[in-house]
Amino acid sequence: MTHGAAQILAALQTTSGQSQSGEALSSLLGVSRNQVWKHIEALRALGYAIDGVAGGGYQLRACPDRLHAEQITPGLRTQWLARHYHYFPEIDSTNRVAFELARQGAPHGTTVVAEAQTQGRGRLQRSFFSPANENLYTSIVLRPNLTLDRAATTVLTAAVAVAETIRDTLHHTLPTHPASEAAVTIKWPNDVLLRGLKTSGILMELQAEATRVGFLILGIGVNLNTPREKFPDEFRDSATSLASHCGQSIQRVRFAQVLYNTLEEVFDLHFEAGFSALRPRFEALFQMPGTQVTISNAGEREIDGIVQELADDGALVVQTANGKRLRILAGDVRVRQSSANRNRTF
Numbered sequence: 001m002t003h004g005a006a007q008i009l010a011a012l013q014t015t016s017g018q019s020q021s022g023e024a025l026s027s028l029l030g031v032s033r034n035q036v037w038k039h040i041e042a043l044r045a046l047g048y049a050i051d052g053v054a055g056g057g058y059q060l061r062a063c064p065d066r067l068h069a070e071q072i073t074p075g076l077r078t079q080w081l082a083r084h085y086h087y088f089p090e091i092d093s094t095n096r097v098a099f100e101l102a103r104q105g106a107p108h109g110t111t112v113v114a115e116a117q118t119q120g121r122g123r124l125q126r127s128f129f130s131p132a133n134e135n136l137y138t139s140i141v142l143r144p145n146l147t148l149d150r151a152a153t154t155v156l157t158a159a160v161a162v163a164e165t166i167r168d169t170l171h172h173t174l175p176t177h178p179a180s181e182a183a184v185t186i187k188w189p190n191d192v193l194l195r196g197l198k199t200s201g202i203l204m205e206l207q208a209e210a211t212r213v214g215f216l217i218l219g220i221g222v223n224l225n226t227p228r229e230k231f232p233d234e235f236r237d238s239a240t241s242l243a244s245h246c247g248q249s250i251q252r253v254r255f256a257q258v259l260y261n262t263l264e265e266v267f268d269l270h271f272e273a274g275f276s277a278l279r280p281r282f283e284a285l286f287q288m289p290g291t292q293v294t295i296s297n298a299g300e301r302e303i304d305g306i307v308q309e310l311a312d313d314g315a316l317v318v319q320t321a322n323g324k325r326l327r328i329l330a331g332d333v334r335v336r337q338s339s340a341n342r343n344r345t346f
Contacts, residue, residue, distance in 0.1 A: 001046065001068055001087075004029055005039040009048065009070050012060035019057035065252050066133070067113045075257035080109035081140065081264040088112070090132065092119040095203055095219040098139035102207070102215045110141040111260070129232060134225040135241070136256055140263070142216040144271040151213050152329070153275035153314040154267075155190050155204045158218050160278055161262040162200050163192045163285045166222070166242065169255055174246050183245070186285045188307075188316050188333055192222075197240035199223045220259075224250040275314065286310065292336040293318065295328055303328070304336070 001009075007029055011020055022033045029036065040050055040058055047064030063071060069085040076082060084107055091097055094112045096119075101110055114137050117130035130137055142154070167184045183195045192200040203219040223241035231239055242250045269277045288307045295303045295318065303326065305318035315327040 001070065002039070002042065004031065004035070005042045005046075006070050008036065008039045009043055009060075012050065012058065013070075013074070019051075019053040019059040021055070021057045025058070063253075067115065067136070067252060067256055071253045072113075072256055072260070075254070075261075077261045078109070078264040080107075081267070082109065082111040082260045084110040086110070086112045088114040090114060090116040090118065093117055093219075094137050094139035095205060095217055098141050098217045098219070099205060102141045102143075102217060106141050108141065108143040109264075112139045113137065113256070129223075129226075129235060129239075130221065131226055131230065136220070136222045136224055136252060136259070138221075138256070138259075139217055139219040142218060142267065144213060144216065144267075146213045146271065148208055148211055148213060149313065150274070151204075151206060151216065152189075154216060154218065154270065155202055156186075156188075156282055156310075156314050157266050157270040157275065157278055158202050158204075158220065158263065159186045159190060159192060160281050160285065161259060161266045162202065162220060162222065164281070165255065165259040165262050166192060166194070166199065168258055169242060169250060170246060172254070173242075173248050173250065184285065185287050186282065187335075188286070188288060188310070189314070189330075194240050194242070194245045198235075198238055199240055199242060199245070222255070222259075224252055224255060276312065279310075282310070288316075288335075294334045294336055295331040296334075297331045303331075 008025055011025060011028055022036050025036045026033045044050055047066060048060065049062040051059045051061050053059055068087055072082065072085065086097065086101070088097070091114045094114050094117065098106075098110065098112045101112070114130075116132035117137050144154075146154075163184050163186050170184070185193045187193050187198075190202040191198050200220065200222040205217045205219075207214040223239060225243045226241045228236060228240055228244045266278055289309055291307050293305065293307055295305075303318065303320065305320040305326065308317040308319050308325065311317055311327055315329050316333070318326050318328055320326065
């Protein structure tokens with residue numbers, strides 16, 4: 001969106017339900033009325049419903065559910081997150097772009113958003129299904145004052161924000177069915193689930209300076225409106241979207257606004273007071289203790305055990321069959337089917 005089109009959109013949004021004359025818009029931008037008309041046509045091409053009003057005025061009737069900064073910014077309460085905002089109709093990976101921006105000096109809170117990704121990435125080099133104009137794909141540059149040993153819990157902190165935003169969205173979409181909020185859980189270390197099906201993944205990458213964090217890139221993908229039947233075969237049985245869960249489409253702009261507001265709140269808490277300040281909120285969403293799991297990529301062999309708890313540094317504590325307690329710092333966790341696990345929701 002050009003700067004001129006953005007200015008016109010902002011002017012039309014401030015007088016929602018009323019028309020703005022072409023002359024007033026021309027004066028505001030310092031351009032000709034013909035140029036105003038060209039900007040209006042450009043906005044219409046992007047999906048904005050702008051009516052022409054008798055006498056040469058314009059009225060904004062409806063906005064598309066697109067994640068332009070001009071749509072997102074009015075609903076933000078943030079001080080630093082998403083205040084430097086980079087929007088793309090399509091890119092290979094929001095994390096790659098955010099990493100490059102960080103290397104070039106992008107400030108704390110710089111946010112990258114794409115309507116579609118051609119090479120979306122998850123943990124362990126997995127792909128993240130990223131169809132256009134349906135979900136949220138975003139990456140954030142963080143420059144906290146953190147030692148490397150405290151970096152791992154940043155992912156857990158982000159998971160709290162994502163899970164709470166999903167819970168808020170379900171309540172907003174289906175206010176008469178608040179019980180559906182209980183379906184939201186966190187699966188260590190980076191997945192948010194709905195009734196046991198993955199609806200969000202989080203990818204953290206970092207650059208270190210000696211023993212401290214230089215910068216972090218937090219990539220978040222949330223399945224909002226993609227129907228389950230559109231997921232690739234390898235994901236269909238294990239993933240879902242909010243729309244598939246509740247039977248209604250999700251307002252992506254509102255979801256992004258709530259998520260960014262919540263992310264700034266939890267990141268500020270985490271960076272200032274440590275993960276302990278957020279631990280009660282995490283544990284309210286964490287139903288894994290007592291479940292039987294198999295963990296791979298946690299060394300050279302798979303580990304079977306029962307989840308005991310989450311350690312203060314974010315490690316997963318698992319007890320094996322011989323009674324040994326292990327601290328798992330990284331790995332792929334699969335919940336094993338058992339009579340103890342069948343009634344759980346992750």
